[in-house]
Amino acid sequence: xxxxxxxxxxxxxxxxxxxxxxxxxxxxxxxxxxxxxxxxxxxxxxxxxxxxxxxxxxxxxxxxxxxxxxxxxxxxxxxxxxxxxxxxxxxxxxxxxxxxxxxxxxxxxxxxxxxxxxxxxxxxxxxxxxxxxxxxxxxxxxxxxxxxxxxxxxxxxxxxxxxxxxxxxxxxxxxxxxxxxxxxxxxxxxxxxxxxxxxxxxxxxxxxxxxxxxxxxxxxxxxxxxxxxxxxxxxxxxxxxxxxxxxxxxxxxxxxxxxxxxxxxxxxxxxxxxxxxxxxxxxxxxxxx
Amino acid sequence: xxxxxxxxxxxxxxxxxxxxxxxxxxxxxxxxxxxxxxxxxxxxxxxxxxxxxxxxxxxxxxxxxxxxxxxxxxxxxxxxxxxxxxxxxxxxxxxxxxxxxxxxxxxxxxxxxxxxxxxxxxxxxxxxxxxxxxxxxxxxxxxxxxxxxxxxxxxxxxxxxxxxxxxxxxxxxxxxxxxxxxxxxxxxxxxxxxxxxxxxxxxxxxxxxxxxxxxxxxxxxxxxxxxxxxxxxxxxxxxxxxxxxxxxxxxxxxxxxxxxxxxxxxxxxxxxxxxxxxxxxxxxxxxxxxxxxxxxxxxxxxx
Amino acid sequence: xxxxxxxxxxxxxxxxxxxxxxxxxxxxxxxxxxxxxxxxxxxxxxxxxxxxxxxxxxxxxxxxxxxxxxxxxxxxxxxxxxxxxxxxxxxxxxxxxxxxxxxxxxxxxxxxxxxxxxxxxxxxxxxxxxxxxxxxxxxxxxxxxxxxxxxxxxxxxxxxxxxxxxxxxxxxxxxxxxxxxxxxxxxxxxxxxxxxxxxxxxxxxxxxxxxxxxxxxxxxxxxxxxxxxxxxxxxxxxxxxxxxxxxxxxxxxxxxxxxxxxxxxxxxxxxxxxxxxxxxxxxxxxxxxxxxxxxxxxxxxxxxxxxxxxxxxxxxxxxxxxxxxxxxxxxxxxxxx
Numbered sequence: 045x046x047x048x049x050x051x052x053x054x055x056x057x058x059x060x061x062x063x064x065x066x067x068x069x070x071x072x073x074x075x076x077x078x079x080x081x082x083x084x085x086x087x088x089x090x091x092x093x094x095x096x097x098x099x100x101x102x103x104x105x106x107x108x109x110x111x112x113x114x115x116x117x118x119x120x121x122x123x124x125x126x127x128x129x130x131x132x133x134x135x136x137x138x139x140x141x142x143x144x145x146x147x148x149x150x151x152x153x154x155x156x157x158x159x160x161x162x163x164x165x166x167x168x169x170x171x172x173x174x175x176x177x178x179x180x181x182x183x184x185x186x187x188x189x190x191x192x193x194x195x196x197x198x199x200x201x202x203x204x205x206x207x208x209x210x211x212x213x214x215x216x217x218x219x220x221x222x223x224x225x226x227x228x229x230x231x232x233x234x235x236x237x238x239x240x241x242x243x244x245x246x247x248x249x250x251x252x253x254x255x256x257x258x259x260x261x262x263x264x265x266x267x268x269x270x271x272x273x274x275x276x277x278x279x280x281x282x283x284x285x286x287x288x289x290x291x292x293x294x295x296x297x298x299x300x301x302x303x304x305x306x307x308x309x310x311x312x313x314x315x316x317x318x319x320x321x322x323x324x325x326x327x328x329x330x331x332x333x
Numbered sequence: 334x335x336x337x338x339x340x341x342x343x344x345x346x347x348x349x350x351x352x353x354x355x356x357x358x359x360x361x362x363x364x365x366x367x368x369x370x371x372x373x374x375x376x377x378x379x380x381x382x383x384x385x386x387x388x389x390x391x392x393x394x395x396x397x398x399x400x401x402x403x404x405x406x407x408x409x410x411x412x413x414x415x416x417x418x419x420x421x422x423x424x425x426x427x428x429x430x431x432x433x434x435x436x437x438x439x440x441x442x443x444x445x446x447x448x449x450x451x452x453x454x455x456x457x458x459x460x461x462x463x464x465x466x467x468x469x470x471x472x473x474x475x476x477x478x479x480x481x482x483x484x485x486x487x488x489x490x491x492x493x494x495x496x497x498x499x500x501x502x503x504x505x506x507x508x509x510x511x512x513x514x515x516x517x518x519x520x521x522x523x524x525x526x527x528x529x530x531x532x533x534x535x536x537x538x539x540x541x542x543x544x545x546x547x548x549x550x551x552x553x554x555x556x557x558x559x560x561x562x563x564x565x566x567x568x569x570x571x572x573x574x575x576x577x578x579x580x581x582x583x584x585x586x587x588x589x590x591x592x593x594x595x596x597x598x599x600x601x602x603x604x605x606x607x608x609x610x611x612x613x614x615x616x617x618x619x620x621x622x623x624x625x626x627x628x629x630x631x632x633x634x635x636x
Numbered sequence: 637x638x639x640x641x642x643x644x645x646x647x648x649x650x651x652x653x654x655x656x657x658x659x660x661x662x663x664x665x666x667x668x669x670x671x672x673x674x675x676x677x678x679x680x681x682x683x684x685x686x687x688x689x690x691x692x693x694x695x696x697x698x699x700x701x702x703x704x705x706x707x708x709x710x711x712x713x714x715x716x717x718x719x720x721x722x723x724x725x726x727x728x729x730x731x732x733x734x735x736x737x738x739x740x741x742x743x744x745x746x747x748x749x750x751x752x753x754x755x756x757x758x759x760x761x762x763x764x765x766x767x768x769x770x771x772x773x774x775x776x777x778x779x780x781x782x783x784x785x786x787x788x789x790x791x792x793x794x795x796x797x798x799x800x801x802x803x804x805x806x807x808x809x810x811x812x813x814x815x816x817x818x819x820x821x822x823x824x825x826x827x828x829x830x831x832x833x834x835x836x837x838x839x840x841x842x843x844x845x846x847x848x849x850x851x852x853x854x855x856x857x858x859x860x861x862x863x864x865x866x867x868x869x870x871x872x873x874x875x876x877x878x879x880x881x882x883x884x885x886x887x888x889x890x891x892x893x894x895x896x897x898x899x900x901x902x903x904x905x906x907x908x909x910x911x912x913x914x915x916x917x918x919x920x921x922x923x924x925x926x927x928x929x930x931x932x933x934x935x936x937x938x939x940x941x942x943x944x945x946x947x948x949x950x951x952x953x954x955x956x957x958x959x960x961x962x963x964x965x966x967x968x969x970x971x972x973x
Binding site: 476559609 | 667668670671672674675676677678679680681682683685686688689692693695696743744747748750751752755764766767768769770771773774775776777778779780781782784785786832835836839863864865866868886889890892893894895896900921924925928929937940941944947948951952954955956959
Binding site: 170180246 | 757850852853854855856857858859860861862863866870871874875877
């Protein structure tokens with residue numbers, strides 16, 4: 045089913061950044077034609093507050109991340125998008141003065157509680173960072189890292205899964221002869237796809253992507269965007285991006301953040317063609333941020 | 334769209350590594366870290382404490398003004414001649430090694446850079462820095478003591494200079510390499526001569542680091558004993574003049590470290606106390622200089 | 637718009653004009669090449685000094701080498717009065733004391749560095765780090781003295797009797813040998829004090845290189861669900877590998893060549909191979925230090941210098957191995973960006 049949304053061009057839309065032609069994807073459920081409420085939630089956030097020391101950065105965020113969909117998080121710099129998704133895998137716990145309050149439900153439990161097993165949480169929620177960060181080891185060891193850490197398996201199965209992850213990250217052909225080379229010998233775009241392979245090798249449920257393409261060249265970016273579209277059938281993806289066109293291209297749902305609050309959240313096509321909030325409209329049309 | 338294989342089913346069937354075990358290992362390592370750190374800190378603090386306690390007793394006016402006692406029953410005397418001797422010997426060594434090492438470092442950083450000669454020099458400097466100081470002492474002995482048939486403070490200075498030279502060169506090179514290239518280029522773009530740019534602009538910018546490097550190199554050799562064992566040896570007298578049996582070039586010169594060594598190994602309590610006093614002096618001087626240059630260096634860091 | 641004549645006319649008038657007209661005087665022309673030559677000479681001096689050192693050592697040990705041949709390396713005891721110039725006892729003592737030192741120092745240093753980088757507040761880390769750097773500056777003679785007057789009695793009166801009373805006391809290598817004198821002045825004591833001499837340096841360098849691991853890389857590790865220790869040893873230490881290995885090698889080199897502290901503490905027994913770490917022994921450096929003044933005959937002196945040559949060669953070999961290893965390690969991990 046190829047869903048195409050044809051909206052009547054509005055005044056605003058002609059001023060807006062033109063949404064580029066979508067990549068041809070089968071199963072294109074661009075959020076417009078489905079029943080939002082009926083979809084299962086992967087992550088349910090309620091009233092999330094976040095503090096850097098005394099300073100509050102997020103205010104009462106409430107949002108539902110749907111399973112096997114791409115949710116984009118957009119907004120001007122400093123609006124709290126990265127801070128928000130970094131609450132999902134509690135990576136903020138590394139820093140003494142960062143605190144979160146509220147509820148983030150994942151698989152029925154509030155992951156902000158002190159009972160949460162962080163190691164297991166991070167096995168199920170993976171993260172891709174803005175700067176490609178391969179570990180200082182071979183390509184193979186990078187991808188095998190998570191598998192070796194959480195599971196016991198024979199070398200042959202490990203090899204198979206590594207190969208599989210690299211194939212599903214659309215990088216196998218480029219690295220199949222370089223498996224024993226250091227991870228950072230690859231180009232920037234390749235490194236990022238390596239990091240994606242590393243993240244998906246352990247079959248997480250969710251992939252958090254924090255501006256994954258901002259340090260990558262356009263060709264690499266296109267490859268990663270294509271990859272995201274293919275990955276979503278197996279994973280739930282939350283994508284932070286400062287590139288609105290990217291959000292429009294690949295996501296099903298979009299959340300617009302501003303100064304730590306979620307201003308608007310809905311199907312991507314609606315957000316970009318007919319946003320309900322004035323602030324959203326101003327951001328989309330490039331009036332600020 | 335590229336054909337993408339279906340993902341394999343989530344590895345629920347795989348055996349999981351025990352999270353409990355992993356956390357236990359993590360905790361154990363953290364505990365050992367704390368124990369180890371405290372152990373190390375306490376041991377080091379203990380060392381300084383012992384020196385202070387035992388050495389402070391010896392510090393009096395006599396310690397700093399009188400020369401070393403020779404009579405084993407004596408309760409008089411001080412380390413003054415040894416202190417002066419160390420200052421002179423180290424000073425001469427610095428005069429020889431600091432400028433040479435500095436220019437050598439300039440060569441490595443500014444001229445030779447990655448050329449074959451410079452790379453070889455760098456490698457050799459690294460090797461020389463690893464040579465035990467006693468071997469340097471043996472070298473100075475063979476060159477300056479044996480042929481001339483007498484010990485001399487100068488031989489000690491040569492040994493110390495030998496140790497300082499590669500240290501100074503490498504330190505200079507490292508510091509100069511920190512200076513951004515733009516500074517070099519803008520200096521040269523003004524039409525100034527290379528040597529003026531190097532000395533006037535770059536070294537001025539790196540002044541803090543260079544002074545620190547030189548000071549630390551000097552302080553380091555001031556505490557050395559082994560190179561002086563068979564060069565300057567030691568002497569119960571004051572250094573007198575240049576030539577002649579107690580002169581700098583003519584005979585053994587009293588110095589702090591060798592005197593400490595001799596006195597600490599002696600069985601007489603007074604001598605041992607004096608040795609502790611000397612040890613305290615060395616620690617105070619070394620740590621004091623370190624703190625001082627650190628304070629200087631912090632300011633010198635801004636380009 | 638008037639054109640400005642930018643060409644420098646060779647006008648000879650006035651001092652200023654002269655300066656502009658002749659921007660490069662003869663004096664300045666000499667300055668640069670002279671400077672360059674001077675700097676190069678100084679640079680090469682370092683290299684020449686090294687070869688000079690090696691040459692002098694060889695020259696002065698020649699009599700011993702020709703007279704004794706390889707006997708130095710095969711004889712155990714050093715007793716010139718009996719015509720024996722064996723280096724084996726010294727070599728054994730050097731090796732053993734160094735091993736003891738590294739076994740104690742390296743894990744301790746790494747664990748302290750781990751603490752400073754990951755487990756404490758950054759301000760505490762800075763203060764402690766500075767304190768460690770200062771301790772690295774303390775001269776060896778001070779370590780020797782504290783070792784002699786404070787640590788030796790403790791080891792002799794408390795530690796050794798306790799160890800020997802446990803089953804550990806029968807393990808070969810710990811069980812006292814013939815020369816045992818109570819264990820105070822022994823290889824073990826020398827090794828312990830040596831450990832504390834190299835500890836600050838290895839800790840400081842390890843901490844510095846571990847701090848250079850990019851935060852993103854560590855976050856990626858934690859993001860994969862790793863514990864602190866797992867991130868440390870699978871990621872951070874690999875990243876900092878070459879720095880840490882380099883520091884360990886340098887520490888090792890220093891332990892090998894350390895003279896004064898060892899001379900105080902190792903017991904100065906030149907005649908037998910130590911059977912236990914609690915036996916007294918000697919090291920090459922301390923043997924040279926102690927015996928030099930006793931070397932009256934030419935052969936004695938030459939043999940001592942030959943011993944020095946051996947130590948020199950060992951340390952040079954170590955340095956070369958260290959450099960080669962570092963290059964290999966850096967290539968394998970793709971080390972620092």
